């Protein structure tokens with residue numbers, strides 16, 4: 001089945017069952033507890049928690065409320081947790097997830113109930129079966145359910161519905177029971193909805209995962225029952241394409257094979273890694289992320305450098321990048337038009353390649369000179385040259401050999417160093433930084449320097465000025481829809497119905513620079529949410545700031561301030577510290593939503 005046909009079949013099936021098709025969201029979620037969108041449910045977290053209302057809250061991409069307790073999407077996702085598995089048949093960093101979602105309160109929970117109310121285990125288990133078996137014609141190997149663990153009970157309801165289906169449809173697949181590790185999902189990030197899940201296996205591969213969100217996990221790890229339990233089903237798009245082709249190898253599908261075909265017939269694992277990592281990089285660069293030593297930029301750097309190194313090893317010339325990137329764009333540009341920027345993407349990759357080779361040479365010299373390596377040294381090299389441990393170990397091969405035992409020891413020592421370092425950076429930067437989470441919590445870290453932190457703070461204040469300037473120029477239709485700040489730039493998404501003219505962009509930029517010139521002070525006042533609202537301060541998602549809120553204002557008093565926003569900070573003390581503000585790009589992200597990228601110098 002062609003990828004487009006699978007997308008269509010999936011949407012048709014759930015649209016018929018009154019699910020609202022919701023566009024995919026950005027790979028960079030508006031949720032400080034996660035780095036990337038790792039699942040389709042990410043954009044619906046607030047609906048599960050009862051903080052957004054499917055009938056009232058305006059959904060940013062739709063420009064109106066969802067209008068049903070049921071939604072469906074195909075979401076681009078990025079996960080680094082499986083990065084070490086990439087290269088086998090089924091693991092990927094970038095992938096797409098087919099999803100169907102229900103946010104209570106519940107309707108009838110019957111598979112023939114085609115209304116707009118929520119549903120739960122029965123309807124979703126039946127629909128999963130019908131879609132996999134009756135629409136796609138796949139044979140189910142077995143299914144799994146949560147078998148209970150600690151004080152959480154076996155999911156007997158799910159078991160009952162699967163038994164019912166087996167009987168009615170004359171199926172004889174096994175219903176396996178597993179513990180928390182396999183059949184209890186979530187939350188995405190530090191906290192949020194989670195619950196027992198049921199999975200469908202075809203050809204031994206998990207292709208369907210319906211999570212029954214019964215709980216909210218709090219930051220301290222405790223579970224609280226959700227008032228309205230929901231369903232969050234995620235199915236691996238590439239895996240389904242593969243099993244439809246009669247294989248378990250996702251790299252044989254139409255979203256991978258054309259990429260692999262460009263690469264000469266060397267080591268299959270490496271070809272897969274190159275294809276996966278470059279694809280993920282294309283999508284990250286298209287989100288405005290640039291390689292750096294921090295958070296998302298560091299993930300991109302790592303993916304890119306690994307691919308670059310492998311390409312170099314196989315002695316391929318630079319033309320290969322051109323071929324690979326244009327092939328990736330070709331495969332996806334109709335579904336994800338944001339990646340259709342070949343030249344920009346190739347430029348970013350090329351610059352990174354130059355930087356990488358220069359540090360690579362320095363790092364290699366170091367290893368060559370020392371004739372030995374231990375975890376501490378590896379960490380120093382990682383710190384000074386941004387050289388990941390696995391690459392260091394791989395590279396040492398050229399100079400001396402290491403036994404598996406030695407490698408293990410080096411890795412342990414390295415992790416130890418990393419942990420120490422992380423604690424130091426946490427104590428410093430993260431506390432100060434609260435929401436912006438400058439430090440990765442995945443082990444892929446480098447600490448933010450004081451200078452980098454300051455840069456992000458300057459960009460943060462500039463973003464407040466930008467929002468007000470946009471409202472001055474374009475009117476109050478402008479409302480924040482998202483924002484992301486890295487050391488390189490700020491990215492601001494806002495509601496507005498058309499492309500901005502060159503003059504309007506210039507005007508907004510001038511206003512921000514004028515306010516910087518006026519060197520206005522920035523202060524905040526804490527007050528109750530309702531008082532804060534009365535001041536006219538702007539807020540992005542009010543529900544995110546319960547109880548007492550901080551209102552940051554730019555100007556000599558709250559009453560006379562140029563800009564007022566609900567915000568947790570931090571900000572510069574005076575706008576003069578921001579430096580020169582420059583808008584780099586204005587573009588569409590979704591219907592009625594525009595995106596500006598800007599920098600400060």
Ligand code: SER
Pocket residue numbers: 038039040041099185209210211232233234235
């Ligand atoms: N959130 C679940 C997953 O990622 C189902 O969508 O598998």
